[in-house]
Structure formats: C-alpha cells, structure tokens
Amino acid sequence: MAKFAFVIPPLEGHINPTLSIGRRLLERGHTVGWICVEAPGIKEKLPEGAKALIIQHHLSEDDLSELTKNSVGISIQGIESLKILYEDVLIPFNQFLLEGIVSYLKDFEPDIVVYDQQMFAGAVASYRLKIPFVASVTAPSSIRTIEALPKLHEWEDNQVISFQQRNGVPFDDRLDEHAEFVLVYTSDLFFGEHKLSQQYKFVGPVTEARPNQYTFDWDRFRAWGDIPKILVSIGTTFIFEEKINFFLKVMEAFKNEEIGVVVISDPDLFDEIPANFIIQKRIPQLQILPFLQVVVCHAGQNTVSESLSHGIPLVTIPVAYDQSQVAESVVKTGAGIRLKFNRFRPKELRDAVYEILNNSIYAENAGTVRDSFIQCGGVDAAVGYLEELVD
Amino acid sequence: MDANLNSEKGKEVIYEQLLQFVTEIIGSDVMEELNVTKESILTKDLEMDSIEIVAFAEKVRDQYGTAVDFTSWISNIELEELLNLSFSQIVDFIYDSLNVK
Numbered sequence: 001m002a003k004f005a006f007v008i009p010p011l012e013g014h015i016n017p018t019l020s021i022g023r024r025l026l027e028r029g030h031t032v033g034w035i036c037v038e039a040p041g042i043k044e045k046l047p048e049g050a051k052a053l054i055i056q057h058h059l060s061e062d063d064l065s066e067l068t069k070n071s072v073g074i075s076i077q078g079i080e081s082l083k084i085l086y087e088d089v090l091i092p093f094n095q096f097l098l099e100g101i102v103s104y105l106k107d108f109e110p111d112i113v114v115y116d117q118q119m120f121a122g123a124v125a126s127y128r129l130k131i132p133f134v135a136s137v138t139a140p141s142s143i144r145t146i147e148a149l150p151k152l153h154e155w156e157d158n159q160v161i162s163f164q165q166r167n168g169v170p171f172d173d174r175l176d177e178h179a180e181f182v183l184v185y186t187s188d189l190f191f192g193e194h195k196l197s198q199q200y201k202f203v204g205p206v207t208e209a210r211p212n213q214y215t216f217d218w219d220r221f222r223a224w225g226d227i228p229k230i231l232v233s234i235g236t237t238f239i240f241e242e243k244i245n246f247f248l249k250v251m252e253a254f255k256n257e258e259i260g261v262v263v264i265s266d267p268d269l270f271d272e273i274p275a276n277f278i279i280q281k282r283i284p285q286l287q288i289l290p291f292l293q294v295v296v297c298h299a300g301q302n303t304v305s306e307s308l309s310h311g312i313p314l315v316t317i318p319v320a321y322d323q324s325q326v327a328e329s330v331v332k333t334g335a336g337i338r339l340k341f342n343r344f345r346p347k348e349l350r351d352a353v354y355e356i357l358n359n360s361i362y363a364e365n366a367g368t369v370r371d372s373f374i375q376c377g378g379v380d381a382a383v384g385y386l387e388e389l390v391d
Numbered sequence: 392m393d394a395n396l397n398s399e400k401g402k403e404v405i406y407e408q409l410l411q412f413v414t415e416i417i418g419s420d421v422m423e424e425l426n427v428t429k430e431s432i433l434t435k436d437l438e439m440d441s442i443e444i445v446a447f448a449e450k451v452r453d454q455y456g457t458a459v460d461f462t463s464w465i466s467n468i469e470l471e472e473l474l475n476l477s478f479s480q481i482v483d484f485i486y487d488s489l490n491v492k
Contacts, residue, residue: 078434078440078441079434079440079441079470079473079474080434080474083470083471083474146441146442146445147466148445148448148462148465148466149441149444149445149468150466151466151467151470151473152441152473155469318440324440324441325442327442340417340438342438343417343418343438
C-alpha cells in the first residue's frame, strides 16, 4: 500500500476530481492526505479516512477570498483576467503556501504528490524533497497554446518558471514537464487538436461519487411536469450581486416561457420569482442534471464537463479566465451555442435555448462528447496510472 | 491591390476594412452601441477575447495575403501589448507593410 498527497487550492472545481480519485485510493487501502489552506468547509469535503493536512493562517475570510480569486471578476474580463489571475492571485498564493506545503510533505512523507496545476508550489515542494509528483489539470486551457497567439501561453509559463526559479528550482521549463505524468480531466475530442506528449493523460472528467451537500426544491421542480427544463449557472466564484444584470436578462428571457428554469444565484436579489423559476445559491447539480435539456453557463470547465457527461447541450456565455476557450470547444464539437456575456439580449438567449431544444443535432453532438469522456476511463484510469507508479 | 491604399486615404480605407471584420465577429448591433474610434483597444473597449482576436487575425490574413505578414506580427505580440492593442497600431502596421513594396 502506498501514500498519496494531494495539494489543492480551496476551489470547488479544482478539489472535486481529487475527492473522487482520493476516495477510490482510500477504498483500495492506500493512505491519502490533502494539503490545503484553511478555508471554510474544506475539512468537511474530504472523504472518510482522509488525512486533512490543513495549512493554518491568520487571514480573514475576505483576505483569503481575495487571495483565491473568489472576489475577483467584477470588471475584470477576457484576456486581462489571465494577467490578474497570475500576478495578483496565483503567484502570491503559491508563495504564501510554499513553506507550509514543504513542512506537511516532510511530516507526511508521501510516495507520490498529486498537485493541482495552479498550485505549482506543490511541484516545487516535491522537487525539493525529491518526491515523485503528478500534475492534476482541472482547467485544460492552461496546457493549450493558441496557435495564433503563442505569447499568451508563453507568458503564463514564464510566470510559473520565474516562481520556480525564485524558489530554488534550476529548470527553465515548468515542473509539469518533469512530472511523472499529467492528469487532464477531459477527452482528446473535446480538447481539440494538440501537440502534447504521451505524458498527458486524458482521463476524462471525474465527477462521480461526489456527495450531495445541498437541499433543493424538488416539489416545485416536479410540479413543472413535462415542460423542457434548463439550468442557468455562471459558477459560484463570482459575487451574484455584481452580476445582477445577467440574472435580470435571464429572467426577462424566460419568465413567460413554457420552460422550467433552475438558476444558481441569490434569491434575495429578486423582487419576484416567477413560477417557472427556482433560484438557489447552491444546488445538488449532479442530481438535477439528468432531468435537464439545456444548460446555460459561463463555460466553466466543471459545469461544461458535467453537462456533457450527461449528454446535455449548452449555451455558453464565457466571462473570464479560460472560459472563452472552453466555450470554443463546445462550439467546435457542435454541442452548443456561444453568446457574449455583456452584450447578449434576452431574446438572443431565448432563441439560443429554443434552437437547441428544437434541433436534436446539438444533443447528438453532446452525446458524442459524452461517449468520448466515457472512453477515457475517468477515476479508474486515473487510479490505474497512479498505482502503476507505486507497484 | 487597391490603389487607394497608397494614397492619403490609404489608412482610412484600411481602418474601414478592419471595422468591417470586427463587425462580422462581434455583430453589427454591438458595434452600433460602441463609440469605436481608431484609438479603441480591441481587448478593452471592444471586449474581444482571445478566440475573437484569432478570428480577426484570420480575416486580415485572408484579405491582405502575403503582402502583409499579419500572422507573424500578431503572434509576436506580448500579453501586455495585446491588452493595449488599438486599431491605429494595426492600421499602421498594415499600411507600412503595403508601402514597403
């Protein structure tokens, strides 16, 4: 039996795949620890039997939120968000946690470290302690070079390489390149053409076995009967109030339609909630997805992967970070339609949803992506690769 | 090659052409709402994202062909420069490329 340590940021989308993989490793008798900064609810997320290696700090919840980009995003969109993400979030956050990670790894002495690719301090710490390491990529756009704009990716790499060099790693490439392998939670088909080496393991989205943490108004949902049902989500990392215009347009688009609309937002922001709407801050998304016909979202990697894993087509409305590229993958695979976040009109959103409802080709293409995900092997494949390292 | 491009009006013609490309990408209704000028910055003022910049670059390439090596030019643009890239910079690059001949 072996010992594995996951190094994760306190962000749901980045944590979730490690929970499923870690749970499976625990079931198979391995010892598994998670190194993460202290954050609300983080320990409760870990599976039974996990070692919670929590880095304590004296930051307030707001300061921590600032440091982990949760409160970024009011006006920062598009390419600029990439710059802010690295300069104001990832670099300081990794520097802040590096010594804590080193210290936990010394105590825990894992055989293998699996670090979230944005927690590159985890790679630096492993390298220093000569522990073999594996990268975990929840945002696959970060390993993609846009052929026409190669300098964007180069700039990202350089931020990480400078961080590594400041912290004692002599290489002039990213430690990801020196990892045992890189787990990528999507399929080749969805990612699109690439020149990545065999070291990149496309295991597909890993979404299974996530415990249901949230309540939901199932009575209201069932009362909608057979009408089409859609989910509208722009993720949970933005402050809902700052996106109120978006939600008002959603309401305008669907309030008079024969469509049931589940919206992830703060219900207190709305004067009146139409009968065909359910608005909740959090929902048991995996439990609701099987009943939906269309998902409207910000093209976050996780919501898109979860929708396509159920063969549900999408209307994507990317906001920031890598979402534009995820939205592009949706359009290229024919599994959905893309709108502009600030610019779309309620009618365009309504038309896009009806276009998908009335043309089965989108659902068929979403099904093709789903099949490609299944073929990747998911948790089984990821665990298989990890166990090969320690056999 | 359009003879106008070598005249005083050349830059204006190029600018109009670029506006046309951007309109095709982000939509005419959006363009009408924006006060686009030569100094407008593609990423900030027009909120174009990386995918749209790429689509724009392809249109420029298709229009001007080998006379203007726009693909290499834009692929060498650093992140910071891209965040401040205006129409006038692109117009100047295309105009200069056409007039070196």
